[in-house]
Amino acid sequence: MAARNEAHNLEKLLISIFNQSYSDFEVIVVNDRSDDNSLEILEEFKKNNPAKNFHFISINEKPQNWNGKKYALHIGIQAAKNEIILLTDADCLPKDRFWIEKMANSFSDKEINTVVGISLYKKERSNFLNWFIQNETLLTALQYISFANFGMAYMGVGRNLAYKKSVFLSSVEENIQPFWVSPTKTSNTIGFEKIASQLGGDDDLIFSEKRFYKNVGICLDGQTESKAPQGFREWLHQKRRHLSVGTKYSFRQKVISSIYPLSIFFWYIAIIGFFINGFYEVLGFELIRQLLFFAILRIFYNQIQNNYVSSRFTYKNFYKYLFKDFFTAFLGFEFVFIFYYFVVGIGAVFFPPKRWK
Known part of the structure; x- marks a missing residue:
């Protein structure tokens, strides 16, 4: 988990995760330059739960050409000891105590490299905006789950996404010349390096690469949920962010x-x-x-x-x-x-x- 100023969510999330039925896992939280009391909460949780497999990393500054969240996730994934990486956001909660178990079991087929899960918003208000957000999120899930089921995965959601660490860290040869110029120089990128400067894309731009969209599994019942945007301005900013990332999609993803x-x-x-x-x-x-x-x-x-x-x-x-x-x-x-x-x-x-x- 990458967490930036999530002090009001961290303790509740960590308690929920450590109440999961699955036992063989570690939790890594990357504190991304928070200026609230997130660090104190993480330190206190670590102190009060010494027997739990819990680790946190604090980032005080990031490289200039990196987006903050992707850099935090990149550092956290590199520090992970296990092969299966399961991602969620700090403002999410597992829908039940079997979330990790269900997502982990989706890798029972050894050929599966990536598993896309579902993360819907909590139903809180009875107004038009909340109703639309709920249905739009459901429709988005229907689309990416359905295409993934037919071998055409094009995105997931960072609130509930899993892949193998070896796949994430595998190098990709990238032509650094414009596409109309004959390739004379290439660069090997790993993880998020290819999309490091993009504002978003940690859960969809990665699917432009075959290492992520090949051998994708789906998990319908291992779910997380989070609080929906509380106002039109917050929702509009979120959707502008999501749709602006879409301009960076590969031709395959755009189609x-x-x-x-x-x-x-x-x-x-x-x-x-x-x-x-x-x-x-x-x-x-x-x-x-x-x-x-x-x-x-x-x-x-x-x-x-x-x-x-x-x-x-x-x-x-x-x-x-x-x-x-x-x-x-x-x-x-x-x-x-x-x-x-x-x-x-x-x-x-x-x-x-x-x-x-």
């Missing part, structure tokens, strides 16, 4: 990650065509697509909640979920999603954020 939003965009272009020319087939196909989308998202949500659709689908709540979730939520959600993806995304390209938080 894969664009499939769903482009499908929405062209469907609504077709809807405009319907209003102009009255092709009722277009409206019929759109209705079918929305029904399929609704069904797939509901099945996925119930699966990651260790539940079955049938357990929630009764005649009593049939009309409630049909009208509330389908016609109100998901039809409206896609319009908002289009706005956020294209409008906020374009803004992030031309005015990328300069800070992490």
Whole structure:
């Protein structure tokens, strides 16, 4: 874990992790130039729990060409004694006491190099912004989990991601000349060195390299959760940060990650065509697509909640979920999603954020 000014979260997180069912693990927290009392909390926890396999590293300064979080993670991973690296954020919590066990068991196949997990936000408020954040996070998980399951992994989430240390530290030959110039000089990079200066990318830009996106496993039930952004400004900054990183994706990643939003965009272009020319087939196909989308998202949500659709689908709540979730939520959600993806995304390209938080 990389932690910067997370004093209010650290103790609760460490207690939760050391209450996990899995026993053979170490915890490494990298205190990234915090100016709160994070260091005191880490020292106190170490003092009060001498028998626990807990270590922390404090960074007072970083190299000029490194992003703070990636440098902290890079140092922490290099210090790790075990082969399997499991990452989470300091403001997250395991959803249950079997999180580490489930993620570790996903490496039972020796060929698996990387495991992508799920990290949703806690449901706290009943307002439009929180509702949209919850659904957008769920939809993002559905996309990257589904593509990974079909051998086309393009991202994960740093709140719940695991890979082998040997893969992370394996060198990659990088051409340092522009792509239109014949390669005359190369450089070997390891870990995050290739993307060291980028603001984000520790959980998605790494998937531009075959060593990470080859032999990827998924874990649906080993989950973490965190607090959702509490206001529009906080959420907007987060999404601008995420979308600005997308401009650095490889061509492969850009194609894969664009499939769903482009499908929405062209469907609504077709809807405009319907209003102009009255092709009722277009409206019929759109209705079918929305029904399929609704069904797939509901099945996925119930699966990651260790539940079955049938357990929630009764005649009593049939009309409630049909009208509330389908016609109100998901039809409206896609319009908002289009706005956020294209409008906020374009803004992030031309005015990328300069800070992490």
